[in-house]
Each structure stands twice: as C-alpha cells, then as structure tokens.
Amino acid sequence: MKKRTFLKTSGIVIAGSTFRSMIPRFQSDVGKNWAGNLIYSARKLHQPKSVEEVQEIVSKATNIRTLGTRHSFSAIADCTSEMISSRGLDHIYEIDRQRRRVTVGAGIRYGELSQYLQRYDFALHNLASLPHISVAGAVATATHGSGDQNGNLASIVKGLEFVKADGSIAKLYPGNEDFPGAVVGLGALGVVTRMVLEIQPTFDVRQDILLDLPIESAKENFHDIFASGYSVSFFTDWSGPSINQVWIKRRSEGAADLEELFGARPATRKMHPIASVSAENCTEQMGQNGPWHERLPHFKLDFTPSNGDELQSEFFVPRENAPEALMALQAMGDKLTPLLYISEVRSIAGDDFWMSTAYGGDRIAFHFTWKPNLEGVLAILPELEATLSEFGVRPHWGKIFNMKADKIASAYPKIDDFKSLVVKYDPEGKFRNDFLTQKVFGG
Numbered sequence: 384m385k386k387r388t389f390l391k392t393s394g395i396v397i398a399g400s401t402f403r404s405m406i407p408r409f410q411s412d413v414g415k416n417w418a419g420n421l422i423y424s425a426r427k428l429h430q431p432k433s434v435e436e437v438q439e440i441v442s443k444a445t446n447i448r449t450l451g452t453r454h455s456f457s458a459i460a461d462c463t464s465e466m467i468s469s470r471g472l473d474h475i476y477e478i479d480r481q482r483r484r485v486t487v488g489a490g491i492r493y494g495e496l497s498q499y500l501q502r503y504d505f506a507l508h509n510l511a512s513l514p515h516i517s518v519a520g521a522v523a524t525a526t527h528g529s530g531d532q533n534g535n536l537a538s539i540v541k542g543l544e545f546v547k548a549d550g551s552i553a554k555l556y557p558g559n560e561d562f563p564g565a566v567v568g569l570g571a572l573g574v575v576t577r578m579v580l581e582i583q584p585t586f587d588v589r590q591d592i593l594l595d596l597p598i599e600s601a602k603e604n605f606h607d608i609f610a611s612g613y614s615v616s617f618f619t620d621w622s623g624p625s626i627n628q629v630w631i632k633r634r635s636e637g638a639a640d641l642e643e644l645f646g647a648r649p650a651t652r653k654m655h656p657i658a659s660v661s662a663e664n665c666t667e668q669m670g671q672n673g674p675w676h677e678r679l680p681h682f683k684l685d686f687t688p689s690n691g692d693e694l695q696s697e698f699f700v701p702r703e704n705a706p707e708a709l710m711a712l713q714a715m716g717d718k719l720t721p722l723l724y725i726s727e728v729r730s731i732a733g734d735d736f737w738m739s740t741a742y743g744g745d746r747i748a749f750h751f752t753w754k755p756n757l758e759g760v761l762a763i764l765p766e767l768e769a770t771l772s773e774f775g776v777r778p779h780w781g782k783i784f785n786m787k788a789d790k791i792a793s794a795y796p797k798i799d800d801f802k803s804l805v806v807k808y809d810p811e812g813k814f815r816n817d818f819l820t821q822k823v824f825g826g
C-alpha cells in the first residue's frame with residue numbers, strides 16, 4: 384500500500400490524487416481547486432452578484448481572500464477564514480471602439496469574453512492555454528500565453544477597480560504611481576471588481592504542429608524558432624534527443640504551409656501535447672485558419688483542458704538564458720521524465736508590473752505538467768529550482784513551487800515597494816494569507 388502523505392500549512396491540505404481517497408476527512412465549505420490537489424480551508428464562501436455586495440462583505444470581514452475559477456495549484460487563493468468568489472461579477476460593461484478598450488467584471492472567463500469580443504470584431508492580444516480562467520484571477524498571478532511580442536494577460540490591463548479593506552473603492556489607471564504595483568496584485572490589495580482591457584481588431588490564426596525538433600537544433604536556433612510565429616510553444620518530456628512537438632500559431636494573413644522547421648517535420652494528424660491522448664479537446668490545427676480565440680488557447684472551452692488529473696509548476700528565466708536553461712533541463716531528463724505528463728516552453732514579452740514574472744524584461748517559461756504524485760514533485764522541486772537558479776529563476780505564482788521568500792525577494796527588485804503598497808491598501812492584513820506571509824512577506 385502506498386504511503387499516505389499530506390502537506391499541510393495551517394489548514395491547507397495539498398494532496399496528490401494518489402492520496403485523494405483521504406481528502407474528505409478535511410471539512411471545508413468551499414471545496415477544492417480545479418485540480419483537486421488543494422481543499423480550501425476557509426469556513427465560508429461568499430458569492431456576491433454586485434460591487435455593492437462585495438463592499439458590504441469586505442467591510443464586515445476580518446480576514447478574506449478572493450477566489451476566481453479555482454485554477455491555481457498553489458495555495459495563493461486560500462485562507463482559513465472567509466473567501467469571496469468573483470464569479471458573480473461577470474458583466475461586460477462596455478466596448479469603447481475609439482480607444483479600443485473593454486470594461487469587464489472581474490469574474491468573467493476569457494472564453495466568454497473572447498466570444499463577445501469576436502461578435503464585435505475585436506480581439507485580445509493573447510490567451511493562456513485554456514479559456515476557462517477568470518480575468519482577475521489570471522491577471523493577479525501574471526498568467527500568460529506565448530509569443531515573443533506578447534506580454535502576459537496582465538499586460539493589457541488599462542484600468543483597475545477594487546474594493547479595499549475598509550469596503551471603499553479604489554480606481555487605478557496607467558500614470559497612477561500605484562498602478563504598476565497593483566495590477567499583478569496576488570489578491571493582496573483587495574477584491575478586484577472591474578477591469579479595463581486593451582483590445583484590438585479581430586484577426587485569424589492558423590495553428591501548425593511540428594514533430595521531433597532535434598534538441599541541439601532547439602538550442603542553436605532557439606530565438607529564431609520562437610520568433611517564427613505569433614505564439615510558439617515547445618512540448619517535451621525530456622526523454623529523447625528531440626523536443627516532441629513545436630506548436631506554432633501564426634496570424635493567417637501571409638502565413639504559408641511549413642514544410643520543415645530547423646529539423647522538425649509537420650504532424651500529419653491533429654495532436655494533443657501528450658501524443659498518446661486524444662486531440663479532441665484541443666483547438667483546431669493542421670494549418671486551418673480560424674478566429675484568434677479558437678486557436679490561441681490550446682484547449683477548447685467546452686472540454687476539460689490539459690490532462691485533468693495533474694499538478695503543475697512553471698519557472699521563468701530571462702530570454703537570453705533560455706537556450707542554456709533548456710539544455711540543463713534536458714540533462715535532468717532521467718529524473719524529470721518519470722514524474723511528467725509533459726513540459727511546455729513558452730515566450731513572454733517583458734512588462735513593468737512589479738510582481739509580474741516578466742517584470743523588467745522578456746522571459747522564457749519552462750512549464751511542467753506533473754503526474755499527480757505530490758511526493759515525487761515535492762522531492763524534485765528543490766533540485767529543479769537549484770538548476771534553474773543560475774539562470775535567474777522566478778516561479779509561477781499559481782503553480783506549485785518550493786522557493787522561499789528570500790529567493791523570491793532576490794528575483795523581484797520591487798518587492799519592498801509591493802509590500803509597502805499592500806500595507807497602504809490593507810493596513811490590518813485583511814487580505815493576507817499563509818501563502819503571502821510565507822512567500823512574499825517572509826514571515
């Protein structure tokens with residue numbers, strides 16, 4: 384029989400699905416996160432439908448955290464007191480055609496927002512691998528897609544409204560000195576209720592998959608390959624001499640068929656990132672043109688994204704260090720492959736948001752979709768993070784990582800300003816949780 388393992392941090396239970404049968408012992412009114420690896424430890428979940436309701440709930444609470452669509456694997460959203468869901472705040476307020484802006488409620492999911500924008504011939508610049516996540520939840524953790532020229536999903540935020548600890552409303556826009564600290568806010572400043580996002584005219588995309596990119600070629604031609612599409616991803620399990628798949632999403636206009644790409648050959652059938660899994664839940668491929676929102680995510684809105692029964696981690700390094708980091712991970716293949724479903728490598732343009740994983744310069748993200756073996760993942764993380772640390776690593780806020788506050792602080796030059804900002808908007812620590820205390824404040 385397998386040894387039973389829990390990771391418990393003040394009421395937070397993180398478990399691999401191997402241990403799932405044990406989970407219901409822990410009582411919570413809030414339930415689990417999407418992956419089921421974490422049972423929220425709050426005793427109450429509020430589900431407001433209006434900004435006024437949010438204000439009332441927040442003003443009465445002593446300790447509260449906001450919950451989006453529950454897609455984070457880390458305990459970033461959790462707290463032991465109360466939670467407030469943003470899902471009821473899913474209104475789309477207005478499109479400003481002249482200024483190319485859309486104003487949305489915090490809880491709207493990218494899938495629904497995208498369909499709405501497409502009806503009005505508008506688009507977002509990019510999407511994550513899945514359209515199921517809420518806008519505010521994604522922005523709060525610097526969630527990203529791929530593309531050398533594409534900033535993460537926070538990068539198009541042009542206005543932010545949130546309910547502060549005392550229940551009053553703050554509105555911040557670019558030009559306000561607090562704005563760059565507040566956008567990727569880790570849920571620490573208040574409950575975001577509304578956001579203004581930059582939009583652009585709609586565009587079509589084609590998606591092509593290439594197979595078996597020799598690893599040496601991936602290293603030598605790394606930057607050219609990532610520059611060859613609007614959004615490019617590597618998928619690999621680090622087991623062989625090649626990157627398993629290269630996904631290239633290009634704006635349709637002028638994009639020709641790809642015969643070959645630095646040694647990789649075009650797929651002859653639709654692929655799932657894990658080649659043995661049916662590609663039914665994946666967005667259209669094989670060079671078929673279609674609207675941006677049906678190609679930029681890897682997974683369709685109506686289907687389960689990714690694999691489902693999994694854990695995830697992701698680490699960001701400066702773009703210039705990525706080819707060497709790629710080879711360092713390839714050298715760890717023997718240890719990584721048995722724990723993995725698949726890894727993904729993506730590119731993100733730099734931004735100015737203090738706690739963004741792309742703050743201060745372009746980044747390459749190395750993502751790991753782990754099998755649900757929490758013990759194994761926790762055991763490999765220190766070595767994985769140590770391997771990447773020489774390249775200047777930052778972890779994804781919403782995924783599983785081991786890095787401690789001192790290491791994180793050294794990767795974020797503006798972290799002290801962020802802490803001051805949190806104290807300014809939340810002097811009593813109403814929105815503080817264990818995750819922030821341990822990973823950001825270093826307590």
Ligand SMILES: Cc1cc2nc3c(=O)[nH]c(=O)nc-3n(C[C@H](O)[C@H](O)[C@H](O)COP(=O)(O)OP(=O)(O)OC[C@H]3O[C@@H](n4cnc5c(N)ncnc54)[C@H](O)[C@@H]3O)c2cc1C
Nearest residue numbers: 451452453454455511512517519520523526527570575781
């Ligand atoms: C299958 C899968 C695929 C994924 N793919 C990607 C990917 O392609 N790229 C990537 O970068 N990440 C990816 N992720 C991670 C995911 O995008 C992030 O964890 C994201 O934060 C999830 O958004 P959410 O709405 O579920 O937020 P939650 O997990 O519910 O919350 C995340 C954080 O946001 C805060 N928050 C949420 N709403 C508000 C609000 N209204 N006001 C203030 N704070 C708020 C919470 O307090 C918490 O701190 C993936 C996750 C899964 C499960």
